[in-house]
Amino acid sequence: MSRMLNISDQFVPWSASVEDCLPILERASIKVCLVVNSVGELERTITDGDIRRALLSGLGMKLPISLLPRKKPIHLLETSDSFAILGALEKNDVDFVVLCDVTKRPVNIVERKSFQSEILLSPPHIGEQELNFVKQAFEDNWIAPAGPHLQQFELKLAKYVGRAHALALSSGTAALHLALRVLDIGRGDRVYLSDLTFAASLQPILYEGATPILIDSEPIGWNMSPQALRIQLEKDHCSGTLPAVIFVAHIYGQTANMNEITKLAELYGIPIVEDAAESLGGEYGGRHSGSHGILSAYSFNGNKIITTSGGGALVSDNADLISKARKLSTQGRDDAPHYQHSSIAYNYRMSNVLAGIGVGQLNILSQRVSARRKIFDFYRSELCKIPGISFQENLENEHGNRWLTVVQFDSSLISIHPYQIMKRLKQKGIETRPAWKPMHMQPLCDGFELATHSAEEIVSARLFLTSLCLPSGSSMDQLDQARVVKNLHKIITEG
Numbered sequence: 406m407s408r409m410l411n412i413s414d415q416f417v418p419w420s421a422s423v424e425d426c427l428p429i430l431e432r433a434s435i436k437v438c439l440v441v442n443s444v445g446e447l448e449r450t451i452t453d454g455d456i457r458r459a460l461l462s463g464l465g466m467k468l469p470i471s472l473l474p475r476k477k478p479i480h481l482l483e484t485s486d487s488f489a490i491l492g493a494l495e496k497n498d499v500d501f502v503v504l505c506d507v508t509k510r511p512v513n514i515v516e517r518k519s520f521q522s523e524i525l526l527s528p529p530h531i532g533e534q535e536l537n538f539v540k541q542a543f544e545d546n547w548i549a550p551a552g553p554h555l556q557q558f559e560l561k562l563a564k565y566v567g568r569a570h571a572l573a574l575s576s577g578t579a580a581l582h583l584a585l586r587v588l589d590i591g592r593g594d595r596v597y598l599s600d601l602t603f604a605a606s607l608q609p610i611l612y613e614g615a616t617p618i619l620i621d622s623e624p625i626g627w628n629m630s631p632q633a634l635r636i637q638l639e640k641d642h643c644s645g646t647l648p649a650v651i652f653v654a655h656i657y658g659q660t661a662n663m664n665e666i667t668k669l670a671e672l673y674g675i676p677i678v679e680d681a682a683e684s685l686g687g688e689y690g691g692r693h694s695g696s697h698g699i700l701s702a703y704s705f706n707g708n709k710i711i712t713t714s715g716g717g718a719l720v721s722d723n724a725d726l727i728s729k730a731r732k733l734s735t736q737g738r739d740d741a742p743h744y745q746h747s748s749i750a751y752n753y754r755m756s757n758v759l760a761g762i763g764v765g766q767l768n769i770l771s772q773r774v775s776a777r778r779k780i781f782d783f784y785r786s787e788l789c790k791i792p793g794i795s796f797q798e799n800l801e802n803e804h805g806n807r808w809l810t811v812v813q814f815d816s817s818l819i820s821i822h823p824y825q826i827m828k829r830l831k832q833k834g835i836e837t838r839p840a841w842k843p844m845h846m847q848p849l850c851d852g853f854e855l856a857t858h859s860a861e862e863i864v865s866a867r868l869f870l871t872s873l874c875l876p877s878g879s880s881m882d883q884l885d886q887a888r889v890v891k892n893l894h895k896i897i898t899e900g
C-alpha cells in the first residue's frame with residue numbers, strides 16, 4: 406500500500422536524473438520535485454511540464470536535472486499569510502508556492518486551489534426566505550406532493566409568467582413529457598425539435614415513440630431557425646407529412662424568434678410547445694419567455710436561474726390541458742371512490758417542501774435575472790476587445806435572462822481549441838462547458854432528419870464546436886468575474 410508522501414520525500418539532489426523524478430511526480434499529490442543543495446536549501450522546482458519539455462526536445466530520461474533550463478523556485482517564508490501567498494501565485498502565474506523556513510529549507514507546499522475556491526458554472530443561489538418556507542412545511546407536516554406551498558407556487562408562477570395555469574412537477578423533463586401526452590402525440594407522429602438543445606428536450610419524444618425532425622439554429626440568437634423551419638414545413642406539407650407539434654427550445658435563456666415561428670405554425674395549424682427550461686425570466690415581444698406556445702415547460706433543476714433543487718412546471722392558458730396533465734402526474738386516478746385507473750400515468754408531482762423553496766425563489770427571480778444580465782454585460786464589455794470572440798445575441802424584441810453566458814471563438818483568429826481553453830481554465834479553478842452538442846450529432850438521433858439553416862453549413866454544429874459556456878451563477882462576485890476574464894484573456898493571447 407502506498408503511503409502519503411512527506412515533504413522530504415519530494416526532495417531531490419542536483420545529481421538526480423529526469424528518470425529519478427518520475428516516481429516522485431507520479432506519487433505526490435502536488436506534482437513537483439524540490440531540488441535541494443547539500444545543506445537542504447531549496448534551489449529549484451521540477452514539474453511535469455519541465456520533464457515533458459525536456460523529453461519533447463529529445464533529451465533522454467538519463468539527463469541530469471542540472472542540465473534542465475534554469476528557473477528560480479517560487480517560494481515564500483513559512484510565516485506568510487494567505488494574502489501574500491495569493492499575491493505570489495497571481496504575480497508568477499503558478500499553481501503552487503513552496504513555503505520555506507528562515508534558512509530556505511522547504512517545509513510545505515501550498516496549492517492555488519486551497520486559496521481560491523472553484524468558480525462553478527451555475528451553482529444554486531438560495532436566499533434567506535426559502536428555509537422559512539421549508540421549516541413551515543415541516544411544522545405543518547405538509548411533507549407530501551400536496552399542500553399549501555404547492556398551490557402558492559403554482560399561482561405565483563402562473564402570475565409571474567402571465568399564464569392562466571401552472572402545474573408544478575418533479576422535473577422539466579416530466580413537464581415536456583406531459584405536454585406530449587396531453588396533446589396525444591405518439592407513435593407515428595412527427596415532432597419538430599430545435600437541434601441545438603439539451604437531450605431532455607428530445608427524450609420525451611422518444612418515450613412516446615414519436616419521430617423527431619431536427620431543426621437547425623439561426624446564427625444570431627442560436628435558437629430554432631425560422632428559415633429552416635419554413636423549408637421543412639413546405640416540404641412536409643407537399644408530402645403530407647406535417648408534424649403533430651413543434652417543440653421549440655430557448656437555449657441559455659434566450660428566446661427563439663417566436664414571432665416568425667408562430668406565424669409559420671399558425672399557417673399550417675400546428676401547435677407549439679416551448680421548452681423554456683432555461684429561459685424563465687427572459688422576455689420576447691413584451692411577454693415572458695414560455696408564454697407563447699400552447700404549453701410551455703420550465704425547469705427548477707439545481708443549475709437553473711431559480712431552483713427547487715430539482716423540479717419543473719408546465720404552464721398554459723388552456724385549463725383542460727393542465728387538468729389532464731395534473732391527472733397524469735398523479736398516476737391518472739379516475740374520479741371514483743376507490744383506486745381506479747384507466748390510462749398509463751406517472752408519479753411526476755413536485756413535493757410541497759420543494760414548492761416552498763420555489764415560492765421563496767420566485768420572490769427573488771427578478772434579482773437573479775438582473776444579476777445574470779450584469780455578468781453577461783461585464784464579460785461582453787471585457788472580452789469583446791479580443792478579436793475572434795463573439796456572443797449569443799438578443800433578437801429584435803427579445804431580452805434573454807442570460808442564464809449562461811456563452812462565448813464563441815472564431816478559429817481563424819483564435820488558434821487554441823475551445824477544449825484546450827476549457828482544460829486550462831479548469832487548472833485555474835474555473836469551470837466551463839462546451840455548448841450543447843446538437844441532437845443531430847448524438848448517437849441517439851442516428852437516422853433522424855435535419856433541416857439546416859442554409860445549404861452551406863449546419864449552424865448548430867459550428868456553435869457546438871466553437872463555443873464555451875462561462876461561469877454565470879447569480880452569486881458570482883466581481884472578483885470572480887474578473888478572474889474568469891483575466892484567465893481567459895491570458896490563455897487566448899498566449900495561445
Ligand SMILES: Cc1ncc(COP(=O)(O)O)c(C=O)c1O
Nearest residue numbers: 576577578603605606682704706
Ligand atoms: C433545454 C432543457 N430542456 C429540458 C431540461 C430538463 O429539465 P430537468 O432537468 O428539470 O428535467 C433542461 C435542463 O436540465 C434543459 O436545459
